[in-house]
Amino acid sequence: MKTLYFDYQATTPVADEVLHKMQPYFIESFANPHASDHALGWKTAAAVENAAQQVARLIGADSDEIIFTSGATESNNLAILGLARRAAMTDAPKKRILLSAIEHKCVLSVGRILQEQYDYTVDSIPIDRNGHIDSAELERLLSEDVLLVSIMAVNNEIGSIQDIDSISETIRKNGAIFHCDAAQAPMAMTMESLAAKADMISLSGHKMYGPKGIGALHIRRDLQDKIEPLIYGGGQQNGLRSGTLPTPLCIGMGAAAEYIGSFEVSEKRKELQVRTNRFIDMLSALSWPTQLHGDEGQKRHPGNISIGFRGFDAEDILGALQPHLAASTGSACTSGIPEPSHVLKAIGLTMEEAKSVIRFSLGFETSDQEVDEAVKLINVALQKLSDPKVQPKNS
Numbered sequence: 001m002k003t004l005y006f007d008y009q010a011t012t013p014v015a016d017e018v019l020h021k022m023q024p025y026f027i028e029s030f031a032n033p034h035a036s037d038h039a040l041g042w043k044t045a046a047a048v049e050n051a052a053q054q055v056a057r058l059i060g061a062d063s064d065e066i067i068f069t070s071g072a073t074e075s076n077n078l079a080i081l082g083l084a085r086r087a088a089m090t091d092a093p094k095k096r097i098l099l100s101a102i103e104h105k106c107v108l109s110v111g112r113i114l115q116e117q118y119d120y121t122v123d124s125i126p127i128d129r130n131g132h133i134d135s136a137e138l139e140r141l142l143s144e145d146v147l148l149v150s151i152m153a154v155n156n157e158i159g160s161i162q163d164i165d166s167i168s169e170t171i172r173k174n175g176a177i178f179h180c181d182a183a184q185a186p187m188a189m190t191m192e193s194l195a196a197k198a199d200m201i202s203l204s205g206h207k208m209y210g211p212k213g214i215g216a217l218h219i220r221r222d223l224q225d226k227i228e229p230l231i232y233g234g235g236q237q238n239g240l241r242s243g244t245l246p247t248p249l250c251i252g253m254g255a256a257a258e259y260i261g262s263f264e265v266s267e268k269r270k271e272l273q274v275r276t277n278r279f280i281d282m283l284s285a286l287s288w289p290t291q292l293h294g295d296e297g298q299k300r301h302p303g304n305i306s307i308g309f310r311g312f313d314a315e316d317i318l319g320a321l322q323p324h325l326a327a328s329t330g331s332a333c334t335s336g337i338p339e340p341s342h343v344l345k346a347i348g349l350t351m352e353e354a355k356s357v358i359r360f361s362l363g364f365e366t367s368d369q370e371v372d373e374a375v376k377l378i379n380v381a382l383q384k385l386s387d388p389k390v391q392p393k394n395s
């Protein structure tokens with residue numbers, strides 16, 4: 001039996017062409033890319049450089065501004081912790097950092113460490129009901145003592161796409177450094193001018209049809225000597241991230257960047273949007289009251305649906321759907337205690353509302369037939385779980 005996969009924002013499969021390009025680097029071309037004394041090393045080094053160029057091209061940067069990491073978690077840590085730790089060593093450090101209220105937990109956790117261990121003041125930038133930065137609040141929070149602002153391009157739970165142009169302008173006017181977690185952006189939007197707007201950009205291979213275990217951090221060239229590494233060692237990657245580069249994964253990240261930036265994908269994105277809208281319409285037409293969260297149209301990830309099923313618990317729905325359909329709740333389980341998602345709280349949902357939310361995320365492979373089957377399965381699950389208190393819409 002096939003499980004319908006509606007969790008592409010958690011991770012994508014590796015595209016066939018990406019896997020194909022990675023394969024020779026496991027066995028045939030396995031030489032250490034940092035082995036500078038022989039031709040085999042030069043060959044893998046050239047392949048890694050080509051991969052860095054492909055990643056750079058996706059965001060409009062240069063290859064010497066790309067640092068390969070293990071994923072977006074590490075990229076976010078290197079960008080924020082790296083910058084703040086180095087700044088803390090200077091005489092007159094700027095001691096404030098701004099993080100949007102809907103950043104990924106790996107960003108918010110770094111914020112807590114900076115507050116507790118490095119004496120930074122970390123402020124949260126509020127967002128509106130649709131998940132967009134409140135620009136008046138951003139303007140109000142900015143001042144000369146702000147070192148860094150971190151705002152994600154596309155949200156992983158509610159799919160909101162930020163207005164990076166105007167955010168960048170506001171931040172730069174105030175002299176702060178702008179880090180953008182763009183892990184969810186490659187599937188959602190074209191990114192060829194992102195490096196002109198943000199000073200540091202985080203990417204993740206497995207959110208863009210590349211392999212897991214690889215990511216990248218773009219660091220503007222003139223900022224690189226202001227970053228304290230997280231990992232020390234042989235000085236690879238300009239000393240910013242020591243350790244032997246995993247050649248096949250780097251090749252996979254480069255190939256994924258080329259694939260996701262292609263014309264073919266920009267066409268697929270449009271089809272994805274249409275299919276997602278159809279899914280939303282079909283869910284809204286069920287007899288059960290639903291509520292869509294986040295924005296609509298161009299300001300939303302084309303494959304994202306964040307939808308509340310009023311009166312139901314999302315975990316019960318997903319439990320009832322196993323093993324037929326894979327999607328996720330917005331809740332995160334910390335120390336065994338399920339908590340409503342900080343993103344849903346930030347857009348103003350009550351605890352009760354947040355507990356009813358499921359994130360479905362569609363990918364380029366999702367078909368209309370899979371959408372039809374998913375809607376049928378969801379309807380059956382809701383009927384099964386139905387409490388007499390939850391009145392179907394038309395009764």
Ligand SMILES: Cc1ncc(COP(=O)(O)O)c(C=O)c1O
Nearest residue numbers: 071072073104156181183184204
């Ligand atoms: C917005 C965002 N940032 C960071 C991450 C972490 O990415 P990785 O799994 O590559 O560490 C994720 C993954 O869910 C994400 O969605």
